[in-house]
Amino acid sequence: MARTAPLGALGRDDLSLAGGKGANLGELVQAGFPVPPGFVITTEAYRDYVATTGIGRTLPHAPDAAAARALFDAPIPEALAEAITDAYRALGQGPVAVRSSATAEDLPEASFAGQQDTYLNIDGVPDLLDAVRRCWASLWTDRAVAYRARAGVDSAEVSLAVVVQRLVVADAAGVLFTANPANGRRDEAVINAAFGLGEAVVSGEVTPDEIIVADDAVLSRTTADKRVRTVVTSSGTATADVPPEERGSCVLTDAQAVALAALGVRVAAHFGVPQDIEWTLAQGEFLLVQSRPITALRPPVAPAPTAWPLPRDDGMYMRASIVEQMPDPLSPLFADLIRPAVAESLHHVLRRFFGPDPISPDDTDFVTLNGFAYYFYSNAGMRRLLAATPRGMRVAFGRHSDLNGVPQWREHGLPDYQRIAGVWNDVDAATMSARDLLRGATELIAAGADYYTYVQAVIPQAATAEITFTRLYDLLVHGAGRPPALTFLVGEDSEPIRAERSLFALARWCRETPGVADAVVAGDALPEAQQAAFEGRLAEHLARYGHATYNLDVMQPVAADDPAPVLAALRFALGGQAVDPDARQARQAEDRARAQAWLVAHVDPVRRRVLEKALGNARALGPLREDALAAIGVGWPAARRLLRELGARLASGGLLDVADDVFWLTGEEADRAASAWDGGRPVGPSASVAVAARKAEWRGRRQVTPPGWLPAKGLMYRLFKGFMPSNEAVQSGPTLTGLGASAGRATGPARLLRGPEDFARMQPGDVLVAPITTPAYTPLFALAKAVVTDVGGPLSHSSIVAREYGIPAVLGTGSATARIHDGDVITVDGDAGRVLLADGPDTE
Ligand SMILES: Nc1ncnc2c1ncn2[C@@H]1O[C@H](COP(=O)(O)OP(=O)(O)O)[C@@H](O)[C@H]1O
Ligand SMILES: [Mg+2]
Structure with a gap:
């Protein structure tokens, strides 16, 4: 195998031979980018050296890192030295950079960056060979050895390549990120620039200028006070002071920054991922001396909104009620599908309260501001609503009141919703037209919004029952040792508690079935014999409880289609870290029995009977609030299934990159694409760019806390803000x-x-x-x-x-x-x- 190779003979796949630095430089040379000429002393050469000198056998047994490095005093065997000398001559001799190029086969390249030595301004064969040995020896610093030990890499196996490259006597140097690490934006480049050679920048000795370039223009720049720079000396480099009058001047002009960024964009395009590039500037020419992918680049984030412009100024916008289930900005598709649904369900509920609807469609809306959901009420509509309130109250509290939330919910709200969900649960999405998929999702979301109005009617009834008991308790029960009222109220089953108990039952089965618990906790594959049984049980749990939403936006997975959070909870249960709900309930029952005995001993039978009646009511109604809320997502697994089927078709038609991007289309776009699909027409050119921009915008918006009420002024605001x-x-x-x-x-x-x-x-x-x-x-x-x-x-x-x-x-x-x-x-x-x-x- 080759012990040296010209950069131009190498490419990005030559990692194990040339190290990351050498392989990527070779790739840049082959692709025609401006790179100082050079060659690589390959990992083969290192292996040859340690084998021929015999130090390969003693190295692993060296008592410490210093002793290991001392072994590299052994001269380079003649044949290898000759090969290196030949390559150096072919380069034209003269001053070069001698740079360690780690293979990082077993470790992420980033962890290796800067760990091994680099020598600039090496001149002549003897110094070159010395520098090469010192590079090799730098594999054996304390830090490198300790790092490998931690990472479990066998030190006997490591190897190192060395890049030898014509030295650029740079006027300026620095780093270029082709994406902005601060906000993840791929359309911004960040340049760090300082005077002199780049060592002072990469070592952190000098604070460089920072320039952000976007759209072929300088977006911003910070010019630093650059006190020092790296300069060449007769025998290497040194850190020298920058003359005071130059310290504060810009290292790069705007035009230079834009040109450099443009070069970076081409490099990033060539590698296919954003790059972290080291560059030099000499005689007005940029040369690239390193390129590697930016590790752990966050997804792009648009700037956070700072203003809340209101589409209408004749009313108020508020985040309450169903909006509480929408803490994040909405996905564009959900925003469009829920808008008419909530608006219509509002009128529905008003009709239930008031008979003739006191407000017109124009008086209310359900909109987004900076992506966040808000109810809108016009001032005029609000006035009419308040004027109609007495009548509404009569209806509500009259003998034939339908504000009786619990029966309404139990007899109409929940079964109607379950029926609609059931219909769409049973359809075969694959055989449906694209427009029917969208129609189904729309209907389900409307049913969910309507269902929420029933939830809202259960809440006050349940709350009233609890408050009544608590008030009576405070009124009638006194004395030392009085149990807290809460003791009587907790410990009842409700839907989330039933879900938790179901999960614990699954955990119990896992524990009792050989090999399952350990595999689940470790995240490993289950024993083959138990696989199907486990999956069956998990599916049963998910079918019963998997519709619970974390957030009402239909873009968000529910456990039914992504059980990861349920599996996380299962792991906690198996690890014994979570409280067993059965044990908790047993304890609560004991506490309650003790409290009950206290009551018997301290409260007369007449008062006790009054209390017990109120308590019975509270215990029966309280948990219904949770039952009602837990069912809000009953239609969501089906809605998501239909929309993702639509997304899959639009992805196959080239509109979307992946099926889940369907949520990033607007309602109108989805509708148009669905029609096109059904009509056998093209669904449209790729929406990739728009989708990426909307996601970045969403992330930016998610950073802010939306105001609960806009505009934050006026009578209504003062009246209601305490209730927000x-x-x-x-x-x-x-x-x-x-x-x-x-x-x-x-x-x-x-x-x-x-x-x-x-x-x-x-x-x-x-x-x-x-x-x-x-x-x-x-x-x-x-x-x-x-x-x-x-x-x-x-x-x-x-x-x-x-x-x-x-x-x-x-x-x-x-x-x-x-x-x-x-x-x-x-x-x-x-x-x-x-x-x-x-x-x-x-x-x-
Ligand atoms: N051929 C060269 N000519 C001039 N400067 C160079 C050359 N090669 C590297 N440098 C400078 O030295 C710096 C550090 O070199 P490098 O080998 O990349 O070390 P590290 O692995 O620690 O980043 C580079 O960022 C660059 O500024
Ligand atoms: Mg470097």
Whole structure:
């Protein structure tokens, strides 16, 4: 095998022979990019050296790194030295850069960057051979050895290539990222530039200028005070002071920056992924000296919105009610499909309350502002609504009231919704027309929105029953040792608790079936004999509970189509980290029995009977609130299945890159494409660019906390802001205020959960911090020490479940997810409704 090779003879696949640096430089040369000429002393040469000198045998036994490096004092055997000398002569001799090029076969290239030596301005054969040996020896620094030990790489197997390259006596040098690492944007390039050779930049000795280029123009630049630069000396390089008058001047002109960025764009296009490039500038010419992929580049994020322009100024926009289930900006398709559905269901409910609808279609809307869902009410419509209220109240509370939420929900709301979902669950999506797929999803989403109006009618009835009991209890029961009222209210089954028990039953089966529990915990394949049984049980669980939504946007997977969060919860259950719900309920039942005995001993029978009647009512109705809420996603698995089938067709037709991108189309685009598909026409040119831009925009918008009410002024705002589900005040300082929804105080590391994709990160003892929680979050409460949310009130899911688990909760803070960082140690005071933030003073 070749012990040296000219750069131009190498390509990106020659990693093991030429190392990452050498292989990519070879690729650049072959593709015609400007690179200083050079050659690579391959990994074969290293192996040849350690074998011929015999140090390969002693190296692994060297007592320490210094001793290992000392072994490289052995001269390079003649034949190899000759090969290197020949290659150097062929390059034309003179000053060169001698650069370590690691293979990183077993390790990510990034971890290796800068670990091995590089020598600039090496001149003449003896110095070259010396420098090469020093590069090889640099595989054996303490740091490199320790790193390999940690990564489990056998040091006896490592090898190193060396790039020898004509030295560029650079006027300036630096780094070019062809995508912006700060915001992930692939259409921005970031240039770091300093005077002199690049060593001072890559070693961090000098703060370089930073220039951001987008659309062939300089978007921004920061010009640094560049105190030093690397210069060539008679025998190498040195760090020298930059004359004071030059320090603050720009290293690159705008035109140069744009030209360099353009070069980078071509390199990135050649490699197919954004690149991290090292460049030099000499005599007005850019030469590239390294290129490698940018590791761990985040997905692109557009700037966060700062203004909230309102489409209409004759009304108000608010985020409450069904919007609480939509904490994130909406996907374009969901926004368009839910808009008429919510607007129509609003009129439906008004008709139920008021008989003739007091407001016209023009008075209400369900829109997005910066992508976030808002109800709109016109001022005129609101006035008419308030004027009609007395009549509405009569209807509501009259003898034939249909505000009686629970029976309405039980007899109409839930069964109607289940029936519609059932119809679409049973269809064979593959045989449907594209427009029918869309129609089905639209109908399901409308049914879900309509169903939510029944949920809203259950909530007050359930709440009233609980409040009635609590009030009576406070009124009638006194004395030392009085059990808390809550003791009587918790421990009842509701849909999320039933889901949790079903999961624990699955965990129990896994534990009792040989080999299953271990495989599930490790994420390994199950024993073949148990595979089908496990899948059957999981499918049963998902069929029963897998529709629970984390977030109402139909773009978000539900457990039925992505069980990953359920499997994470199963792992917790198997690891014994989560509280077993049966054990919890047994304990609660004991507490209740004790409390009951206390009542018998301390409260007279007449008062007790009154209390018991109210309690019976509260225990029967309270859990229905959770049952009602948990069913909101009943139609979602089918809606998602239909939309993804449509997406798959549009992907096969070239409109989309992948089926799931269907959610990033607008309703109109999806409709048009569906019609085209059914008509056998092309579904349109690729929407790839638009979809990527919408995703970036969505990520940018997701960074902000949407105001709960817009415009934040006027009579209505003052009247209603106290009822909003999140604290509307702008908060700063060491504490965060919300609503204390479950008592107690706990301190722990914050776990920021934006959605199901974060569930697996939750650890026992963490404080769960989320925009909202929905019934699908319930298994996480079994691990949590406390709960904090942006949105939620005393009747929200988080509140009810936190009380059930006996952990403190502070809800509706408005800005928990914006102000708390993942891992911050915070203290949640559920009695005071306050969260002590990580950087706050300790008030213990
Ligand atoms: N042929 C060269 N001519 C001039 N400068 C060079 C040359 N090769 C590398 N350099 C400079 O030295 C810096 C570090 O070299 P490199 O071998 O990439 O070390 P590292 O692996 O630590 O990044 C480069 O960023 C570049 O600025
Ligand atoms: Mg480098």
